[in-house]
Amino acid sequence: MTIEQYIDALPKAELHLHIEGTFEPELMFEMAQRNQVSIPYASVEEVKQAYQFHNLQSFLDIYYAGASVLLHEQDFYDLAMAYFQRCYEDNVVHTEIFFDPQTHTHRGVSFGVVINGLSKACQDAKKQYGISSELIMCFLRHLPQDDAIKTLEQAKPFLSLIKGVGLDSSELGFPPELFSDVFQQAKELGLMRVAHAGEEGPASYVWGALDALDVSRIDHGVRSQEDDVLMQRLVDEQIPLTVCPLSNLALKVVNHLKHHNLKKMLDKGVCVTINSDDPAYFGGYMNANFYQITHALNLSKDDVKQLCLNSFKASSLSQEEKTYWYERIEAVSQHD
Ligand code: HPA
Ligand code: ZN
Numbered sequence: 084m085t086i087e088q089y090i091d092a093l094p095k096a097e098l099h100l101h102i103e104g105t106f107e108p109e110l111m112f113e114m115a116q117r118n119q120v121s122i123p124y125a126s127v128e129e130v131k132q133a134y135q136f137h138n139l140q141s142f143l144d145i146y147y148a149g150a151s152v153l154l155h156e157q158d159f160y161d162l163a164m165a166y167f168q169r170c171y172e173d174n175v176v177h178t179e180i181f182f183d184p185q186t187h188t189h190r191g192v193s194f195g196v197v198i199n200g201l202s203k204a205c206q207d208a209k210k211q212y213g214i215s216s217e218l219i220m221c222f223l224r225h226l227p228q229d230d231a232i233k234t235l236e237q238a239k240p241f242l243s244l245i246k247g248v249g250l251d252s253s254e255l256g257f258p259p260e261l262f263s264d265v266f267q268q269a270k271e272l273g274l275m276r277v278a279h280a281g282e283e284g285p286a287s288y289v290w291g292a293l294d295a296l297d298v299s300r301i302d303h304g305v306r307s308q309e310d311d312v313l314m315q316r317l318v319d320e321q322i323p324l325t326v327c328p329l330s331n332l333a334l335k336v337v338n339h340l341k342h343h344n345l346k347k348m349l350d351k352g353v354c355v356t357i358n359s360d361d362p363a364y365f366g367g368y369m370n371a372n373f374y375q376i377t378h379a380l381n382l383s384k385d386d387v388k389q390l391c392l393n394s395f396k397a398s399s400l401s402q403e404e405k406t407y408w409y410e411r412i413e414a415v416s417q418h419d
Contacts, residue, residue: 096177096394099325104361105166159200167208173370194237217246224257247275254284259291266296286310323397327360328376340379
């Protein structure tokens with residue numbers, strides 16, 4: 084098997100994926116028309132040309148603008164089903180999907196519309212493709228904690244549909260400690276907790292996410308490498324990092340994939356995983372991320388296998404389900 088065939092054949096879990104970031108320009112255009120929402124682009128080509136980013140904020144501005152065409156339950160359903168189709172094509176068998184409720188509720192779209200559309204898609208993805216999934220609601224860190232607390236209140240009637248909470252949006256200047264109360268409330272409700280940290284922000288934000296928010300995974304976390312004590316903690320406690328190579332390249336967290344620290348962290352024993360973050364904006368879904376980082380860093384088949392094993396280990400699946408997927412990964416690698 085070539086390394087690409089090997090990547091294709093291995094089952095994978097995706098743990099860092101914003102559903103609003105899977106909005107392909109064609110679907111965005113179609114939805115803008117059917118909902119009669121105007122977007123500042125004349126054609127699909129123009130949308131694609133706008134996708135030149137120089138940092139996280141320049142991306143977020145466009146990402147929030149794109150989300151403005153989502154109005155009805157059906158829109159959220161269609162968006163998620165289009166993503167599940169990509170999962171199926173890339174052999175992603177389990178996915179934990181982020182959504183940003185505040186991006187929608189602030190435009191007058193109710194929490195129920197968002198969660199019902201997404202969770203119906205999750206049910207249908209299980210039926211149509213056999214893909215398991217969870218939903219994680221992220222708080223926008225550029226908004227005050229009070230707004231996050233209100234959002235958690237709005238989520239209460241739907242808690243059976245929500246696995247956990249996360250923290251995303253503009254990182255610099257918004258350290259995790261600002262959200263310790265709402266994360267404490269989420270913990271008391273029995274929700275899993277994750278947070279973006281150490282993407283553009285310093286290693287101290289990763290400490291903050293672990294200590295003030297009590298998260299079980301760090302999203303991105305690539306700047307953890309700047310702090311040896313933190314690195315040792317990530318290894319000792321096997322705290323997973325959900326790394327997103329093509330996102331890091333597009334947002335200039337790294338200037339070339341050859342300079343990405345994924346392999347260094349993997350070799351040190353950090354539980355690193357590969358994910359696509361906002362694939363419609365950053366140039367590729369799961370397997371594209373695998374292919375490109377594999378070539379840039381000259382990853383071996385053993386590295387690729389480890390990354391896939393890590394994706395299940397770091398997931399919220401039961402031990403029994405994890406064992407099932409570990410065995411499937413073994414079977415693919417024996418066959419090679
Ligand atoms: N970082 C912060 N916020 C985000 C991201 C990200 O990578 N993607 C979508 N919202
Ligand atoms: Zn992200």
